[in-house]
Amino acid sequence: MNVYDFTVKAQDGSEVSLADYKGKVLLIVNTATGCGFTPQYTDLQALYDEHKADGLEILDFPCNQFADQAPGDDEEIHTFCTGRFGITFPQFSKLEVLGENADPLFRWLSENTKFEGFGGAMNLVLGTVVKKMDKDYKNNGNIKWNFTKFLISREGEILARFEPTENMKKVKAAVEAAL
DSSP states (O other), rough: GGGGGGGBBBSSSEEGGGGGGGGSEEEEEEEOOSSSSTTTHHHHHHHHHHHHHGGGEEEEEEOOOTTTTTOOOHHHHHHHHHHOOOOOOOOOOOOOOTTTTOOOOHHHHTTTSSOOOOOOTHHHHHHHHHHHHHOOOSSOOOSSSTOOEEETTTTEEEEEEEEESSSSHHHHHHHHHHH
């Protein structure tokens, strides 16, 4: 199984096969509009602008499961992201990444990656919040917060997982290596 085996929902509700992205390097991100990490949209857009022509696609999946930080419907979220951050990469319909209603793509991403911890000063803050939701959070691959990123090879295989606290320079370097 690889990423091309999944179908996701576009903002208009239509089905999109991830096989449409064969041959591209993908950065799949669960996002939120009201999160402390929301300014990462600026870095993501800059990365997309720099490497879209090289075969990079960033796939944005809004999710409201972490402290209700993605309120609104798909159109409101898209308007916010394009207006405030000028995003031009594909943004899909809001979904869930945890629990029994988790989207199959994110269930697969979680089951096939490991949580390596939060970096820097945010480790204590975010770790405390996440532990309230998942007492065993350090020992499972569940997505812990908004702006978790998954790097996918041109062949559809998972190359890396980046927690929201990861320095975007490291994410960029990994994307460039994959390209």
